[in-house]
Amino acid sequence: MATSSKSMRSLSCWKQILRQTRAVRQQQFRTLNTTPISISRFPGPPPPGLSRPRASQQDVSNRQPKKMKVYPPPPSARAVCKDPIAAVTESQLGKLDPTRARTRLFTRSNLDAAKVGDILLVRTKNGDDFAGVCLNIRRSGIDTAILLRNNLTRVGVEMWYKIYSPNVEGIEVVQRREKRARRARLYYMRKPKHDVGSVENIVRQYQRQRAMLRSADVKSRDANSTKKKNNKRGSNK
Template sequence: MSHILCRATRLMSTSTMQRAASKSQQPYPFSSTALTPDVHHIPPTPSLRQGKGLMEYLQQTLPTAEKREMLSKLFDRNSPGRLLPGSIVTVLSEQAPTSFTGVLLAIRRRGQDTSFRVRNIIQRTGVEMQFFPNSPGLKEIKVIRKPPKGRMRRAKLFYLRDSPEKMSMIAGGKK
């Protein structure tokens, strides 16, 4: 019974498509059921041709020269002053003048979508925050202390979530 119902639906939808094809759409040459819509070219308006609107928005939202310098210094793999997992960093945000200090757990380099995670223990509760350096709300990133012994053995320090003793040793610079 369901087989007959599916076949009837398929036939009905094909006939509907063929009627639509005869009105305003052309059939696709490699399939009798696929349709391609007619493309109507709409010329750009004079203001769009001059770049008004979009260019103003891009100029306001693009990072400033100082921010670009900070990003290249802290997040470029070949920079000597780059952020390393295990560093103690302070992140200042612009919306509410607040700062968050903690151990840098991980850096995720993805071009414009680059982010990093910072973890701290506040009132015996682990608090982790993810920051996007390209965000206009991020004001400044300060490196308080580099990781102990120059660098950590792992790129992602998520194991520190389970052992607050190790995290406090890193924060204290004893490891």
């Protein structure tokens, strides 16, 4: 028990000594801070235990603010391109339809444009041509498409074709409707009462007439070329 009492006394003594040293250090630190020291003597950071005195209002007013580099804002997309969808549509139409023949064929302002109820013939690069009555024309820019209906082996068949598709080689108007349709979509023609049926005979007749016109044009061209040759020969003689 004697040893424990001695150790307790020694700890209490050390606590008292530490408290006294802390008080002395705080007093010294306060006295050092109160003494005025010029900053010119310390060009670098102040020594430990010392703090720089606060600058007066006159010194603060004499200081010039540091100029910051200001970058201009980036150009807005609206200023560069006001209507990006229209610009993309025009660029795509220039690639897919450079002559704008298909665009004129389905524009509403064109009097000779294809309309619902007309019989259209779509020629594809694969060779699978399809003809039928136009039931609907969906005008939506590059995605403009037409719906054709025909009867194959007494079964009604409908096909959607995008007019600007690279697979579509050409679109021809085989026969126009006699009267203007009063509806934008002729879905009532799916019923047996209003179904036109197969249009193969009309398409064949159209192709024959076209072949005859082509042959007549070829004959007239040949006749004109022979006349020109004979005239040249006569002039040379």
